[in-house]
Amino acid sequence: MAKAGIDEESVTGVPPSMAPVAHELTPMLTQYVELCADHEDALVLFQVGDFYEAFCEAAEAVARICEVTLTQREDSTGEYPMAGIPIDNAASYLEPLLEAGYRVAIADQVEDAEEATGLVDRAVTQVITPGTIVDDELLDSGAANYVAAVAGTKPTDGTAESRATDGELVGLAAVDVSTGECLVTDGDRATIAEELQRIAPAELLRSPDAPEFSPDTAGVDWDVNAYDPAAFELDRASDRLGEYVTDPERRFSPAQRRAAGAVLAYAEYTQGDDGPLEYVSRARRYDTRDHLRLDSAALRSLELFENRGSVDGTTLFDSLDRTVSALGRRRLERWLRRPLVDRDRIEARHDAVAELADRPIVREEIRDRLAAAYDLERLVGRISRGRADARDLRSLFATLEIVPELRDALSDGDATDAEGDAPKSDALEKLHDRLDPLADVRELIDEAIAPDPPTEITEGGIVREGYDERLDELRATERDGRAWVADLEARERDRTGIDSLKVGHNQVHGYYIEVTDPNLDRVPDDYRRRQTLKNAERFYTPGLKRREDEILGAAERADSLEYELFTDVRSSVGSEADRIQALASAIAELDALASFSTVAVEREYVRPSVRSDGKIEIEGGRHPVVERTNSEFVPNDATLPRGSIAVITGPNMSGKSTYMRQIALCVVLAQSGSFVPAQRARLPVVDRVFTRVGASDDIAGGESTFMREMAELTEVLHDATPDSLVLLDEVGRGTATTDGQAIARAAVEFVHDELEATTLFATHYHDLTTLADEYERVFNLHFTATREDGDVTFLHRVARGPSSSSYGVEVAEMAGVPDPVVQRAREFLEATDPGEPSRVETADADESGQGEDSPSSKQEVLSTLREVDLARTTPIEALVTLQELQERLDDE
Template sequence: MKKLTPMMKQYFDIKQNYKDCILFFRLGDFYEMFFDDAIIASRVLEITLTSRECGLDEKAPMCGVPYHSSSSYISTLVQNGYKVAICEQTEDAQKSKGLVKREVVRVITPGTIMEDVTLNNNDSNYLMSIFSDGISVGISYVDISIGDIFCTSVQNSTLKEEISKIKPKEIIYNCESLKFDLQVVCNQNNIFLNNNSSEFFCGKNDIMYKYFDRSYLENLNILNNLSIKSSLLGLLEYIYSTQKQITSNINNINYYNSSDFMFLDTFTRKNLELTETIRNKEKKGSLIYVLDKTNTAMGARLLKKYISEPLINKDSIEYRLNLLDELVNEYSLREDLDIELKHVYDIERLCGKIAFGNINPKEMINLKKSIDRIRNIKTIISKYNSINLKTLSSQLDDLSDLYDIIDKSILDDPSANLKDGNIIKESYNDEISQLRNLSRNAINIIKEIESKERIRTGIKSLKIGFNKVFGYYIEITHSNLKQLDIPDYYIRKQTLSNAERFITLELKEIEEKILNADERIKDLEYQLFVDIRNKLYKNINRIQSVAKIIAQIDVFNSLSKVAYENNYCKPQINTLGNLEIIDGRHPVIEKLIKEENFVPNDTIINKDDCNVCIITGPNMAGKSTYMRQVALISLLAHIGSFVPATKANICIMDRIFTRVGASDDLSQGQSTFMVEMDEVSYILKNATKNSLVILDEVGRGTSTYDGISLAWSIVEYIHDNIGCKTLFATHYHELTALENELKRVKNYCVAVEEQGKDIVFLRKIIEGGADKSYGIHVAKLADLPEEIIERANEILIKLEKKESRDINNSMYEVALCKEETENMYKQLDLSHINTMQLIKEISSLDIANMTPIQALNVLYKLNNKAKSMEMI
């Protein structure tokens, strides 16, 4: 076999350490990929696959992308689940002898991507690290483009819920036993599960001390918690291994208990459509669609975090409500803040770019502009009597020193590319000023030297020329040389047929400056820019602190606008277990139905008289909307928002559970009804007396009697054993009898007005139980064929007359009244069904082992069944 070429050997040596990555191998102005990497990349990126001599018998498959436009290609690969290792030339090709040195400078994965083309400004891009010690699970996660690390510890049973809440882009983990469960939740939430990550959890604490002081970690009690410490260790090791550097933007750890926030399981988040709709996975139609009037990307991300993590501490909730109250009542303050916030850039991610050395000159100007607006925000707030908002803004560092650093050094409209020059102000550096002046006035400078030499020599035809071989030169004709006493500083360079060419030290110095001015300007500007960036790097923690406060101000300003524009009220918060909502409205639906007014409804639940509300009424009448609005109003209050109601007194809730709609999980072998029962089981096992439970049509997935029995038993269990606040919507009118059986159960129904054969949904929840389902009316509204509607009414009348008889006999009577429809008669032909049942029963008899008496008894029963079939 032939030997590999030196370049391909270098490629293979580097690739050996990055087997699970697509290796972007820098060759000049391109990133090249070879062998399997090239085959994969050409298919995913839809680029041409070629080949290259590599020293082997066959050419190496190859494809490549221009390095200056590589971001979009890298992002495409990462979005398709691949990791990309960037291998750069780490020495100047012109100065190196032999093969240029190359090494991987960064590995890009879904959780470590920094490119703007991929990052969603309004979403966090979390990398999550999970460590299980067999008892508890430690979780650490971070958006490296922002820097804040979050840590917690959970039980195995709630790990999936925590992941679903955070929705990281990538997960690394230590324990193979976690793989199956993690793969399930990752598939459900489109998360990249890194199956080659256990090695990052094997290190010592050294990496943590490179990011944080030991005293800082000890104060947080991180070092004494094995699972959290190990998850943090794995996270930092992975970041360092992919980014090849320690960065100052990762400088803060937020340790929290999951019990600090309201628990919302995956089903509840999905059913309440908090951040995306169930059907289309879109923002429009979700809760955040209504609430998000933020002006900054930082505010948008924080608002989403508020919605995902409702508070359960009364003081913390009331702090937010009081701050919001100040803004709701100050229209001018809101408008003034709006104007300023619109011009604040994503400071958090600008800090990340400073930390990783990726910030460009235009982005630095954006930071300067943002600092200027921050100073304005602080001034605006000081003019109003808003105590809580003033306290918050008083913590704002105006960053004047950093503003001055950028303002004095960077051009107001610099190049976007750092290597293109046109970055530094001339007033900032004397050499820059001289070089730019030299570059701009090169022709005039040469003309001045030429004029000066003409005067010195007295030769008016003396001229200064230029060629690529000799550079600048002084040219004098032979006839003029005869009368010239050649100056000592003239150095003869070239003899021509009719002239002599000379150079001088002055001319060569000017030549060197002119020819190298542009390159020197670019090099000098780059060095100065890096110095400026380093000054900002040392102050990243200050900038990050400001960004956090601005994000809060933006969120509160957004919520105050929503509250004012939609006529929300400030809720009272209680710890007594009472829930009172007057004229409550669904925050999303009332915004979507533009042609009609939303009908508000009251909700009163308390632990003494009524903790279970059984709600009956027809489909499409508004039961589900009503129950969801109660859940959303309760959740809004817990995030510290005003709520869509005339008045609201909301008790502290530890959890909200919802069981709404029909779904299945066929991949796991679960039918719709099995999924329903699983969800109900989960709720009953985890709900407490301080929870809110929404159950919609439980039991409808099985037979009528089974369904009623289950629904009845579930209501009893909630009432007697849990005592949680429950809204239970059902079509089983039989359940309304529970109001007389159980002390804290009350019946409610949706008001309906009958107009002849038609009905009108009034959308109003009133006390009492419904005595009809109006299902056929709803079918008529859906425009089913008229013959189906008429036939359904005919069947309904028969069934209602026979409601006290066995359901099979009732269906038999229904079949008899349908002689005119031969096809339907065949479908309901009970004699055929009974015949098959009789045959099956006879064939299963074990005659050989029967006693004579047993045989006679069986024969007697079969004889009676046959006689009853003859009657049919």
């Protein structure tokens, strides 16, 4: 389906220029028009020989987008624009069509042109859409590619009612057609919106009664498809799902069945299958509450998968990805998108990472073996769909060959415990057992498929000699016949005395004996004329004709038998899809764990302790991405009791946002199963991470920076729990100072009194630091800076207490603001009474509006003392500072 700006009706469905004369078209173009009518939402590419062709308006689109020549087809009914792409390189042309917003229906010849009587039959064998791509050349090997469906239905029981706060339960199902993975869940609208951001489908199907969902992250985009509404009908969808799982009515809610049945029907339609996709055998129902929830704001601001503008474009995923296989890379991404909330599972992963970190020889041996693993999930998908070639089977064999070596590596080790046995984590023990060598499958492939087979599966040379006696006999006949022909030239030269006589072969006339004109008088009587050339004649003999028939007959029967044998082997391997997928999952998990371990060793990450009291304690914490690009990164500690609120002040550029993000990232990493960048860490299990960090707007969506900020704050204040971690940065800054400060203060009070969520609150509203005196669980932190000869140095160190200044003018000067502006700003500052900052009055303010918590000279003296860097202060400087402070107090 074309994107906005493309006249979709002119390039999909029946070509308008053909419609008036459809009854007069040639049989081939009539067939093309009928296929277009059956696939109105797609651009049909029609196989003609070695090319996929499009005609009329569709041809013009193909020529323009794929940058191929637009030609003309002329026949008795008229002249039509035509454009084609080569079949053997179709993927490179399909990609720009998909990027331009088209769905593409591939109409292949489904019968042999040489055997067809009249028009060759063609049928659409695959509809290629953004969410149902299966071609490796069009897929990111390290990322899943989902088509998702959403369906609405009213809740039917108390549990559903409690989860659907707006009164409606929404079902969500997502299928990766390339691997067979199928995920099913449900929830209220907000929960499903969040899941869609996490899944990031390439394509979204929507039932008529489902809410509308739009991408809320710059790095996420999906193609909305108005698929057949009948596919979402409950009975029909339940029947469809029942072909993949047993007892769907008991295992899945109505909303889940509607979404899953529809998306599976769509997957079958795009793959040209009339029945279920056999390799989609993992329709897995999950609860969103089983994982740490990260909404679109958190994914964006923590830069897990999308960078927000740093020079090198590094994300958390990029920083952690030391996987060596496509399977491992996808699994690592899944773990980061869905961190765990089950303490036992978290610690099991930590155990495995610790063991691999302590056993470097084993770890590197595992990684060396895993580097040879092919993408089993996508291989088994092609095998089960009947689209794998002989090389795909050999790739599967090569991967199965490394499995015994992986098992051996996990069984042995270079580290031993006190009893002399290699230590084993429970997770690695289970992985060892899950690494099924599939010996029967491996032996079948090795016995049946040639070690280095050709890509084409219909022209012979793919089945190994000795696998089938009938095939060996046919090959022997063909081989003997060719040997007889190879010797024929020498025999005939001896027999005729014609030294220039040649024996050859071509596709039209077959085998021949060629004699030049001057030697025709010496041609034997048993030669039969086959072809006349300009200076020679070509002949055959009854013996040569007999051998030719034997050779061609044996070759043809051998090729046919080879194809039959190959498809039988492929089908046998495909029947083991469940076992292959289970092995693929174990390999993926092992690779992700090895990646965590490698990063932990190379970057000195530590194993976090998982605590139950909700308190966050980090010593020497670092930002996992920033530290890689900043050699002078300053580590910082963090101590946050459960439900506490840290009000963080300090200059711009001093590190407040980085500090907050690194704490959140340590939590995400720990619950993903990774070690964390710190000297020591004791972390709780949190249910959600909320972020309101950084300024951004959505003008196209009608949201200003402040409106978006308030929308994100709204989500925090509605959904955070005492087990959540909340990051709030500069709340209220997008509006007037008085309004903004009022909102910020009210938000802190609400989080403290109502939510009791552990919170990091960075602000330039210094009056908010007085909240530490008013609320039990609020305390102040600030980032230190020094001023010397008018120059400010940011130390990037966090310390207890409030900051005395934001150094805004100094930061402006550092950024290159013209001197006149900087100097004028300083004049305004000097004219302002530093003891009278704007503030929000509280209930205990006095009549003058100042209140007993108004900043005084004493507070300024304390703040100055806190910021004195004793390690860099000389005795003379210390005395001068003390004198200045004393004079300030005397003046008061």
